[in-house]
Amino acid sequence: MMDLRERANRVRAWLAARTPRQLLLAGWVTCILLCYPGYLSFDSIEQLGQARSGHFTDAYAPVMTGVWSLCEWIFAGPFPMLALQTGLFVFGAYGVLKRALSPRAAAVVAVGVLAAPPVFAPMAVIWPDSLMAGALLAAAAALLDERRAMKAAGAVALVIAGGCRPEVAPATIPLAMLALPASLSGRLRRAGLAVALVVACSGVARLVGWILVDDDTYAWQQRLEWIDVVGTLRRAHADDPMPGLTVVDRARLLEGHDAYDAYVLTHGPKRVAEPIADDAQSEALSAAWHAAIADHFGAYATHRGELMLRQLGITHPWLPVFDDFGDPDHLMLLHHRATPSDLEIAWRAIVHVVALTPLFRPLLYVLLAIPAIVLARRRRELLALVASGVMYEIIQLPLASSVDYRFSHWLVATVWLVLVALAVARKPAWRAS
Amino acid sequence: MIRPRAILGAALVVFAIYAFPGYIGWDTEAHLLQARSGIYSDAHPPVIPALWRLVEVFVSGPLGMLAIQALALLGGLTLIFRNVLGPRTAAIASAAVFLFPPVAGVTALVVKDALMAGFLALGAGWLVAGRTRRGLVACALASAMRWNALAATLPIIVALLPTRARGMRRIAIACVAWLGITAAAFATNALLADRHAYAWYGGYAYQDIAGTLRWMEDTPDADARALLAGVPLAIDHGIQDRARETYNALDYRQLTSGTTPLFDLPDTAAERDAIAHAWRRIVLGHPGAYLRYRWDNFRTLIEIDRPHTFAQVYVWFTIIAAPEETPRLQHDAAPSRVQDRMRIGAIALSNSPMYWPWIYLALSCVLLVACRRMAVVVALLASGICYELAWFFLDPTGDFRYSQWMVTCCAIAAAAWIGRRYSKETMRPSAQRTESQAMIAKLAP
Numbered sequence A: 001m002m003d004l005r006e007r008a009n010r011v012r013a014w015l016a017a018r019t020p021r022q023l024l025l026a027g028w029v030t031c032i033l034l035c036y037p038g039y040l041s042f043d044s045i046e047q048l049g050q051a052r053s054g055h056f057t058d059a060y061a062p063v064m065t066g067v068w069s070l071c072e073w074i075f076a077g078p079f080p081m082l083a084l085q086t087g088l089f090v091f092g093a094y095g096v097l098k099r100a101l102s103p104r105a106a107a108v109v110a111v112g113v114l115a116a117p118p119v120f121a122p123m124a125v126i127w128p129d130s131l132m133a134g135a136l137l138a139a140a141a142a143l144l145d146e147r148r149a150m151k152a153a154g155a156v157a158l159v160i161a162g163g164c165r166p167e168v169a170p171a172t173i174p175l176a177m178l179a180l181p182a183s184l185s186g187r188l189r190r191a192g193l194a195v196a197l198v199v200a201c202s203g204v205a206r207l208v209g210w211i212l213v214d215d216d217t218y219a220w221q222q223r224l225e226w227i228d229v230v231g232t233l234r235r236a237h238a239d240d241p242m243p244g245l246t247v248v249d250r251a252r253l254l255e256g257h258d259a260y261d262a263y264v265l266t267h268g269p270k271r272v273a274e275p276i277a278d279d280a281q282s283e284a285l286s287a288a289w290h291a292a293i294a295d296h297f298g299a300y301a302t303h304r305g306e307l308m309l310r311q312l313g314i315t316h317p318w319l320p321v322f323d324d325f326g327d328p329d330h331l332m333l334l335h336h337r338a339t340p341s342d343l344e345i346a347w348r349a350i351v352h353v354v355a356l357t358p359l360f361r362p363l364l365y366v367l368l369a370i371p372a373i374v375l376a377r378r379r380r381e382l383l384a385l386v387a388s389g390v391m392y393e394i395i396q397l398p399l400a401s402s403v404d405y406r407f408s409h410w411l412v413a414t415v416w417l418v419l420v421a422l423a424v425a426r427k428p429a430w431r432a433s
Numbered sequence B: 001m002i003r004p005r006a007i008l009g010a011a012l013v014v015f016a017i018y019a020f021p022g023y024i025g026w027d028t029e030a031h032l033l034q035a036r037s038g039i040y041s042d043a044h045p046p047v048i049p050a051l052w053r054l055v056e057v058f059v060s061g062p063l064g065m066l067a068i069q070a071l072a073l074l075g076g077l078t079l080i081f082r083n084v085l086g087p088r089t090a091a092i093a094s095a096a097v098f099l100f101p102p103v104a105g106v107t108a109l110v111v112k113d114a115l116m117a118g119f120l121a122l123g124a125g126w127l128v129a130g131r132t133r134r135g136l137v138a139c140a141l142a143s144a145m146r147w148n149a150l151a152a153t154l155p156i157i158v159a160l161l162p163t164r165a166r167g168m169r170r171i172a173i174a175c176v177a178w179l180g181i182t183a184a185a186f187a188t189n190a191l192l193a194d195r196h197a198y199a200w201y202g203g204y205a206y207q208d209i210a211g212t213l214r215w216m217e218d219t220p221d222a223d224a225r226a227l228l229a230g231v232p233l234a235i236d237h238g239i240q241d242r243a244r245e246t247y248n249a250l251d252y253r254q255l256t257s258g259t260t261p262l263f264d265l266p267d268t269a270a271e272r273d274a275i276a277h278a279w280r281r282i283v284l285g286h287p288g289a290y291l292r293y294r295w296d297n298f299r300t301l302i303e304i305d306r307p308h309t310f311a312q313v314y315v316w317f318t319i320i321a322a323p324e325e326t327p328r329l330q331h332d333a334a335p336s337r338v339q340d341r342m343r344i345g346a347i348a349l350s351n352s353p354m355y356w357p358w359i360y361l362a363l364s365c366v367l368l369v370a371c372r373r374m375a376v377v378v379a380l381l382a383s384g385i386c387y388e389l390a391w392f393f394l395d396p397t398g399d400f401r402y403s404q405w406m407v408t409c410c411a412i413a414a415a416a417w418i419g420r421r422y423s424k425e426t427m428r429p430s431a432q433r434t435e436s437q438a439m440i441a442k443l444a445p
Helices: A002-017 A020-033 A042-053 A062-071 A079-097 A103-115 A117-123 A128-144 A148-164 A166-179 A187-212 A219-236 A262-266 A279-295 A297-311 A328-334 A342-355 A362-375 A380-399 A405-424 B004-019 B026-037 B047-055 B063-084 B087-099 B101-107 B112-128 B132-145 B147-160 B167-192 B199-215 B221-227 B239-245 B269-285 B287-301 B323-329 B337-350 B357-370 B375-394 B400-422 B429-443
Strands: none
Touching: A020 A079, A020 A103, A042 A062, A042 A328, A062 A079, A062 A128, A062 A148, A062 A187, A079 A103, A079 A117, A079 A128, A079 A380, A079 A405, A103 A117, A103 A405, A117 A128, A117 A342, A117 A405, A128 A148, A128 A166, A128 A380, A128 A405, A148 A166, A148 A187, A166 A187, A166 A380, A219 A262, A219 A279, A219 A297, A279 A297, A297 A380, A362 A380, A362 A405, A380 A405, B004 B063, B004 B087, B004 B101, B004 B337, B026 B047, B026 B323, B047 B063, B047 B112, B047 B132, B047 B167, B063 B087, B063 B101, B063 B112, B063 B375, B063 B400, B087 B101, B087 B400, B101 B112, B101 B337, B101 B400, B112 B132, B112 B147, B112 B375, B112 B400, B132 B147, B132 B167, B147 B167, B147 B375, B199 B239, B199 B269, B199 B287, B221 B239, B221 B269, B269 B287, B287 B375, B357 B375, B357 B400, B375 B400
């Protein structure tokens, strides 16, 4: 008995002797092992194909494809991207949290939040949203640093985040404000500088994307505008003409209410219209989109509102967990195939059980964001995080192109980080000195 | 000044870029499939699939095993070099040996030879550092990875086992320890085996019998049948002619398959007994012919006159000769761009004199004299030479990986010799003596 107690004390002492960096590394490796070598959806596999072939389209975030292509110089397959996005997340979170917590507590909270199923589930998949979350946290940490090189690295991280999801730009303003020295006076001046930084980073992201893309598929435009046009017209029961666009079946165009998946609307035997393929059709679709919003604003608002209710998990709950290594037939040409370890199988089961609880409903995090903002009002780094998460969620109202848990992931991650950090900081010993 | 840990980390990263997530050959497939099915055969040491099963609890596929064999080797090299060189020189020497193409080329393949080499290096490192229990466990693990590892563990344990005894008593204690760990390794493998594959009868025994028959004086069919009484033969007459026709000192598969087989695979215990008896009659009864055939095998193993082959190093993620096996493995991978270039380089190097084991065998003998004052290096060189010479009787197919341990030991000795001679940081014999005395004092009651 004494032996056991002594041994337990020894283990405790050994753990206590580990540095925050060692804890972070161990946590990072463990989180990677929970989903090694990284889950791949259909889109991820297509994107890997583009990264490997070097032929980029705008169907998948070209900046992210570029990053993946660079990773493929060193390690092939999804693993380097998994390591990158989880690494940026955990080290970025540590960099931000160590301003509010002791280094040890910050390391434990950073790893703990990454491993929390609602945060972990999308981070395990190679998606733009996961890389964006990691890049945003890394950006926040780097921009908080006093060194000029770190601030430049933060700007690069903002470019990557903007390249993954262009619509994130407004949500990066609170993070960009972290880059400004406390001595800089004037709220308007500070806000102006932050906006200028965000505009510059978003511009660079757009420029890099434009340079990288070989084939323009108008993917982002189609994803958003087709669902808005069809959804609005269906709710308004308006058979508006859409000059310049090829409608396959006008009767089907007005069937039902919902239109939340642009792919279904433009592909397959039940498609409503042909996908656009050139600049003229792109302009025609934009014109139809503007006309639908202007002419039937009530219907448009109802359509977007219903989409948002779904996105928040209020109506039509969906299974928010994706944990598949990809279709072997789809992956055959890419020479990638993987099976889960026992640890992964067990962890998947845990994540699936947690997914049945409200912890996977974005609405919960919208509600929790309010106390988080109030409680974090004196800690600018935590306030910036949660403000960024809330702003990104608000952006989904006009810009979400479908309903998916991962679109709310940034809000979920920031609320988790801020609330856990605030809870931990209640103990004086765990606060930053 | 780059810190030793950074040097070792950089070596590990370079190796990871070359090997990630681990190369897979025929033996690797057998280990992995057995690990996943949970049914272990004794065709290969069952400890390997058992270990792999344990590893697959945490990480699926070859990566975990690759990490074990690479980290064991690098850790072992570091411990060994720290005994003879200063910390930074030791790190440089460890990294150099670890990344030396003939060493890294085999370590990158998840296979028993690389596992054995890793555990042997670790065992030697711990023993020389005075960590007896850990060292013996590592040596036992090495013994469990290959049946013939006992030839490599004997010199290491005899020379490096820390004990207060002197002279013959010390050697006797070390021999008992060696016997103990060897018996433990064999017993563990025997206990873990669920299915007997009788691999020796249908493969190695046939190879020895046919090889010896090839070089025996002309033997009429009646005499050959008498010698092979009870052995399942694929032909009735022209037995020795067939043995000469199908002679290949580096393979046995042609003896039981293809268009001109000599034997049928044994099915019953009686047939296996007959093969064992025939082996004794033919091999032990005709030592000259047997040694002649073994020399043919060994000289090819050590590359004295091996014909050019496609590659002496295995750099593929699935079995290149059988892509249809990929779905069974449920594993596939592609090389990164840098890795692809490294693989091409590795193949080119593998067909250069860098992969001629006889050079390392000769160099090991020379270094044995040059490094005679470094106990750990002498022990390792003796281990490498013993292990290589044991292949004279045991080598079935002449793969380069069989020589990896000798090449590793030779590279360690060369690096230690160069480090001692040219590094300013080198630990002087006086410093070593002080350290040895401190160790002995620690062991004293």
